[in-house]
Amino acid sequence: MPQILELLVSPVHRFEGRPADGPSPAAPGELVDRVHVRAGRGLVGDRYFGRAAHRDAAVTLIAAESLVQFGPGIGLEQTRRNILVSGIDVDSLVGLVLTLDSGRGPVSFAVRRRANPCAWMDTVIEPGAFKALRGRGGIRCSPLNDGELTLGPVEVTTREPQP
Structure with missing residues (x-):
């Protein structure tokens, strides 16, 4: 059964400047047990919440299957996805509507585009991670309705967007 393994809501950017300088410290409490989703705005408390430049890409998802090649302990703190x-083969969902229900009601996302990896991946995961994650770096989405997601089993449906 599909699962939500981690949820990250961060009020700060950690990957600024040059990768050689290393990331900024993580904000306390970034990894959470539940997230509140707001239609067209993103995850409450996240750095991209309600920002005009990110309205079509406010929420990011990545599949754990893309990260197993790097060994245990690699997750949202390194990839900075939400x-x-x-x-769930999230990388195949661009252009569709993805609905997740972790027991608190369905939350739908318009999957807008890929979340391409950046050179920071070579610094925070391991050398070669940037190249290894091309085409497997996750997706950028816009929430279509308000709701809540929690860790654990999740029902998944996909559909074509409404015209």
Whole structure:
């Protein structure tokens, strides 16, 4: 069964400047047990919440299957995505509507585009991670309705967007 493994809501950017300088410190409490989603705005408390430049890409998801090649312990703190899932081929969903229900009601996302990896991946994961994650770096989405997601099993549906 598909699962939500990690949820990250961060009020700060950690990857600024040059990768050789290393990331900024993580804000306390970035990894959470639940997230509040707001339609067209993102995750409450996240650095991209309600920002005009990110309205079509306010929430990011990545599949754990993309990260297993790097060994245990690699997740959202390194990739800076918002939702880590298993059992969902998120990279194949661009252009669709993805609906997740972790028991608190369905939350739908318009999957807008890929979340391409950046050179920071070679610094925070391992050398070669940037190249290894091309085409497997996750997706950028816009929430279509308000709701809440929690860790654990999740029901997944996909559909074509409404015209």
